[in-house]
Amino acid sequence: MEEKVSYKEQLLSDFELYLFHEGTLYESYKTLGAHPISYEGAEGVRFAIWAPNAKKVSVVGDFNDWDGRLHEMKRVSQSGIWVLFVPGLCCGNIYKYEIHTPYNQTVLKADPFAFYSEIRPQTASVVHRLDQYQWNDGKWMNQKKKKDVYHNSMLIYEMHMGSWKKKDDGEFYTYTELADEVIDYVAEHGYTHIELMPIMEHPYDRSWGYQITGYYAVTSRYGTPEEFMYFVDRCHQRGIGVILDWVPVHFCKDAHGLGRFDGTPLYEPIDPEQAERPIWGTYNFDFSKPEVVSFLISNAMFWMDMYHIDGFRVDAVSSMIYLNHDRGDGRTLTNAYGGIENLEAIAFIKKLNEVIFRQYPDALMIAEEATAWPLVTAPTYDGGLGFNYKWNMGWCNDILRYMQLNTDERRHHHNLLTFSLYYAFSENFILPFSHDELVYGKKSLLNKMPGDFEQKFANLRLLYTFFMTHPGKKLLFMGSEFGQFDEWKDETELDWNLFDFETHRQFFYFTKTFNQFYKRTRNLWRLDHEPGGFEWIDPNNAGQSIISFIRKGKRKGDYCIIICNFSEDAFQHFRIGVPSSGYYTEIFNSDDISFGGAGIVNKEPCKVEKIPYHNQPYSMEIKVPRLSAIIFKKTTKRHRGVQA
Structure with a gap:
């Protein structure tokens, strides 16, 4: 008995086990899985796995000819965690867990906590350590801590x-x-x-x-x-x-995966209706565990x-x-209060x-x-x-x-x-x-x-x-x-x-x-999530399929005007309301020849007239190409803007 306690305490702490079963061991990958360590003067690999309903668990692999009799794991009291240290193993060894289920079946499972796996269609786990790479991104990691993502540009390439x-x-x-x-x-x-x-x-x-x-x-x-x-x-x-x-x-139902891991529903709910995701042919996670x-x-x-x-x-x-x-099967599941929300999720x-x-x-x-x-x-x-x-x-x-x-x-x-x-x-x-x-x-x-x-x-x-x-x-x-x-x-x-x-x-x-x-x-993203960053000029021009609006930055006067023409009609003298007098310069036009368009652009700055329009105190006339969008910016001088 003393030997078993000593073995467990040196490989897994009671506190780690407590947190895991409480749902708060947030670095459980450091405790469970396969980890090269030194134990009692020997170099080897510590294996630890959660399989509470298994009768017996062994580590099998290329080191023991996949013979489950040679490396049987030890169960840590009633926690459902099985652990074993195997001396002489190192990174690169291939392994699985041989699990004897409560129903006297034997299944081979990949390690849910494995850091590396064989190349498909092979399915075994590979002992690997992740602390050898020398990172060179310190500048990025420091800078992103200071970056305000909400008030910055974000353009994601999927x-x-x-x-x-x-x-x-x-x-x-x-x-x-x-x-x-x-x-x-x-x-x-x-x-x-x-x-x-x-x-x-x-x-x-x-x-x-x-x-x-x-x-x-x-x-x-x-x-x-x-x-x-x-x-x-x-x-x-x-x-x-x-x-x-x-x-x-x-998660998928493949035999080596998480499904019925110890022969029983473990990562998935016990109730088959709760467990099944029929439309995808998968198992749901059980968030109540x-x-x-x-x-x-x-x-x-x-x-x-x-x-x-x-x-x-x-x-x-x-x-x-x-x-x-x-779900895909037409059934209606309810929670304990009769609602359709998954409260545990x-x-x-x-x-x-x-x-x-x-x-x-x-x-x-x-x-x-x-x-x-x-x-x-x-x-x-x-x-x-x-x-x-x-x-x-x-x-x-x-x-x-x-x-x-x-x-x-x-x-x-x-x-x-x-x-x-x-x-x-x-x-x-x-x-x-x-x-x-x-x-x-x-x-x-x-x-x-x-x-x-x-x-x-x-x-x-x-x-x-x-x-x-x-x-x-x-x-x-x-x-x-x-x-x-x-x-x-x-x-x-x-x-x-x-x-x-x-x-x-x-x-x-x-x-x-x-x-x-x-x-x-900046005004296109500085206030992306705030109503003050957007103002309609005219959202109601359904007859011509045109909308116009203002995007605003944080500073006064930092704004641009966008006109989108979703029709096949071009307009040579289109009037649009603007918030201030002076000149507006076209700074972007999707109809530019360099983009493959027809080249109907506003080459010269547009002079504002004191004619109220679109609930704005001023207005101007512009060219609006068909099936195009144009962007204007207020300028203080009468000169041609630079095409972006």
């Missing part, structure tokens, strides 16, 4: 690492190779962040990482953990933040701690907070955000939440969920529905343009043109646009300008920056051959130019 580019033989680029290819491209194009679709270990390529088996293992498809660290490091050195898609709602809470919050902390990740886009939040959202989300922001106040916690749930980005102490950003999926759906209309129909659906401003400041929003909108027959942004080839590009330039001038931070999916014509095809690379065509090169130049213009034009 990418899928497996299909941005591929080698000639169809193989994936490694993290290192992608770092040398994509980071300069993204930085030079003006993006502030890269958002990666999930890079946690997953068995099926075409799940895009959204059905995970290894939450702590960066996928070996693209290389080693150190190579991914290099990718993040290089991003930070170029001034680019890194956001990860993170999936705490559900403190150990699952420790596992998931530790996982978020892990990526920020070990990989210097700057934040998460939390997938499918609506499916977490509502019991029946995206809501408590988990609040706890997650509290813990993250306590440790990482500069983190980005972005909710992909598709309903009208209130206060998603409000602090938990004010009754909110505690995120600091939310995807504005309502705006995205409305504007894409509007843009796909034939131009002569748009005047009948003008509210789709303007409705978002009723709620634009109710949350801290990110406007997402994400992968969700560009797959499975939904068409690319360019191909959603109506009209002939020229009109499609004109519409897309107009859409992009409205997107970039509308309140809220921005996210664009890869390929959209050069007008990818086909929808995203996850099994092939982007259509880089489109750069052979002048129209696509011109559109690429347009987005690159506008991105840089956006970053240096």
Whole structure:
């Protein structure tokens, strides 16, 4: 008995076990899993796993010919934790857990806390340590602590690492190779962040990482953990933040994964109806179990701690907070009070955000939440969920529905343009043109646009300008920056051959130019989340399908005027109300010839007349091209402005 206690105490502390079972061991990856250590003078690996209902657990692998009789683990009292130190093992050893279930079955499971895994289709875990990489991003890590994200530009490039580019033989680029290819491209194009679709270990390529088996293992498809660290490091050195898609709602049922881990529902709820996610063929996490809470919050902390990740886009939040959202089987589940909210998931989300922001106040916690749930980005102490950003999926759906209309129909659906401003400041929003909108027959942004080839590009330039001038931070999916014509095809690379065509090169130049213009034009983002940063000039011109508005900065007089013409009519003498006298200079025009437009621009500064219009004390006449957006800035001198 004394020997067992001594063994346990030297490998796992009672305090760590207490916190894990309480749901507050937020660095559980340092306790559980496989860790090279020195024990009683020997070098080896300590294994620890949570399997409370198992009859017996063994470590099996390449070191014992996968024979479960040779390395049986010891159960730590009644905690459900099994532990074993195996001398002589080191990084690179391959292993799994052989678990004998309460039903006299034997299953082989990968380590839920493994830092590395075999390359699919192999499924074993690999002993690995993550403390060998020498980081060189100290400047970024220090500066971001001082940065006010709410009052700064944010332009996110969403990418899928497996299909941005591929080698000639169809193989994936490694993290290192992608770092040398994509980071300069993204930085030079003006993006502030890269958002990666999930890079946690997953068995099926075409799940895009959204059905995970290894939450702590960066996928070996693209290389080693150190190579991914290099990718993040290089991003930070170029001034680019890194956001990860993170999936705490559900996990896949593959035999080596988390499902029925010890032969019983462990990470998933005991109730089969609560456990199943029929539409995706997956299991939901059981947020009522403190150990699952420790596992998931530790996982978020892990990526920020070990990989210097700057934040998460939390997938499918609506499916977490509502019991029946995206179930797919027509059943209606209720909570203990008869409601349809998942009370345990809501408590988990609040706890997650509290813990993250306590440790990482500069983190980005972005909710992909598709309903009208209130206060998603409000602090938990004010009754909110505690995120600091939310995807504005309502705006995205409305504007894409509007843009796909034939131009002569748009005047009948003008509210789709303007409705978002009723709620634009109710949350801290990110406007997402994400992968969700560009797959499975939904068409690319360019191909959603109506009209002939020229009109499609004109519409897309107009859409992009409205997107970039509308309140809220921005996210664009890869390929959209050069007008990818086909929808995203996850099994092939982007259509880089489109750069052979002048129209696509011109559109690429347009987005690159506008991105840089956006970053240096403070009034387009300084007050993104405050009503004082926006003012309508005329939201009601449905007959001509034109809207006009003002974006304001913090300083008095720091503003610009935006006019968006969604019709095919051009206007040579269009009158618009303005707030002050003098001259206004056109500083951006999506119809510029260099962008592929017709070149109808306001070459000379526009003189203001003392004619009240649009509830403004002054007005001016301007040229407004068809299917275009133009931006004006007040100037004190009568001279031609510089085209951005």
